[in-house]
Amino acid sequence: MSETTTATPPAGSAAGASDGGGKGPGLLAGPLGRNLGLVVALLVLCVVGALTAPGRFVDVDNVLTILRLAAVIGVVSVGMTFVIIGGGIDLSVGALVALSSIWATTLATQAMAEDFHWIVMVATAILVGAGAGLVNGIVIAYGKLVAFIATLAMLAAARGLAEIIAQRRTQIVQDRGFIEFFAGDVLGIPTLVIIFALVAAAGWVLLNRTTFGRRTFAVGGNAEAARLAGIRVQRHTVWLYVLSGVCCGIAAVMLMARTTTGSSTHGTLYELDAIAAVVIGGTLLIGGRGTIVGTVLGVLIFTTLSNVFVLNNLSSSAQAVAKGVIIVIAVLLQQRLATGGVRPRKKARGGGAAAPGNPAGALPGGSATAGGPAGARPGDSGGRPPH
């Protein structure tokens, strides 16, 4: 009974608010409207939490717990946002988190950290993430492998490698300084949350205020136009996956601090959580559009949802169902906005609209319904004079 009451209000309010954004005059108003919808959804979720679990939900410690949980997956999602806007997908993020955490906590690395400084562990994690991202990027950009397959292979291989290195054992972080630094807090705010905030802020600047971000949009929106404009599309694609790998390395460090271990089971299913957060944050799976703010809100919504469920003693299975429903609703809304706001142009859109269903994988229903309206488009655009 209470399952339905908790699950429905956020979804309903997200629908209302996003519709409002879609009706806005210019397309530039779109992202703002969508983010507003996410804020409203988050607020509704908080209200539900406060009503169903009074005292426990509205509590500084609980809020910090939500933020701390959101921080790790949030950092991964920021990297994922870049990859998806650039027209790709990275399924290997969870495995890269595991591999980075294992590599950074091997006896050898920890011995070096002991001799020198715990920064060695941080550097190792980030370098391993970046290296694996580099492999992803090269295979995709120069090997012309579909991103879905290449990163799926990396998902399997990286976690396997992590198991081999760790011999399936959990590795304990010995360095006190490391734990104290990352598990501590500054003026009451957990270091992990501060790192998340810094990564998100850096990501926002990189995406919106630098040529790298501008070119990411161009590569994801129209790779051919980007190439003709003199952008080195392949090299740019490689950098996108390296960036995602670096984010995984940072997330691995954060996870090592939170759990005081490195483990080959770290980050399991992070790829799905990250993609879900990015998608409900308004980033188009076909690339070319998306925001960091939306992704951060998406992460917070999912983490808060889990928190509310846990506080109400609901099973994680019920959580999973609610998550699935929210993803489908968000993607359906997004498709409406994408095809409703932009005039259908040539076949590219029809072909592209079918594509997001594939990488998403988990949402066959969503992609099938999306295919419907897209397929119908040529019919209704036929009435208009061709341009």
Added chain:
Amino acid sequence: MSAPERDHGTTAVGRPTLELRGVDKSFGAVQVLHDVHLTVYPGKVTALVGDNGAGKSTLIKGIAGIHPFDSGEVEFEGERVTLHSPRDAAKLGIEVVYQDLALADNLDVVQNMFLGRERKRGVLLDEQSMEVAARETLAKLSVRTLKSVRQLVSSLSGGQRQTVAIAKAVLWESKLVILDEPTAALGVAQTRQVLDLVRRLADAGHAVVFITHNMVDVFEVADRVAALYLGRVAADVPIDQVDRTQVIELITSGRSGDLGLSAEDLED
């Protein structure tokens, strides 16, 4: 065969912006361009005509550095140059406006005009100055059809998209602007606007190569006409030396009166 014809142009306007001499290009066993000679002058519109498969697209892709030529000489403003990539071409000041309009739909007008060459202040983008420059360029071309330079390109009409693509070439002060069938998909009024724009482009001193199938367009804006026939240049002459029937003959048979390819060229 084309050497004497070229002299007509030279006496008229001085140093050519682009000169191709004996350019060949093959794709595998298929030779698409044979010994192509072409001269393009600043301030002049050269119409490049030819039937489908005559090699027009291959020729401009060679000039744009997308499919580099196999052999032959390319001179740009009197200097020998090599064109191996779109970057080489862009560096020299060659801008190609493609038929399918190489614009990113998800970016706005300013972002598209500066794509690949964004202005920066330190490491950050200088949006203010890019927006001002885009607006000034559009004003210089007397473009009044755009509501806002912050409109997404996906919301523009075909003519407006052409305008943006052409304005991009002007913004970069390209010395040579190549337009690939810019009026092919446009209505009457929009075609008019684009042709006017092409004329203003040449009057501003840019060398313009204008690919088209439309004879009306050719005689409306072109100063010179170059006809391709099966990968060879049948003629490269000032527009006042030919009439419409001759141009059509050059396109369809490679010869017209004393103009065009010699009999042995036509045979192999």
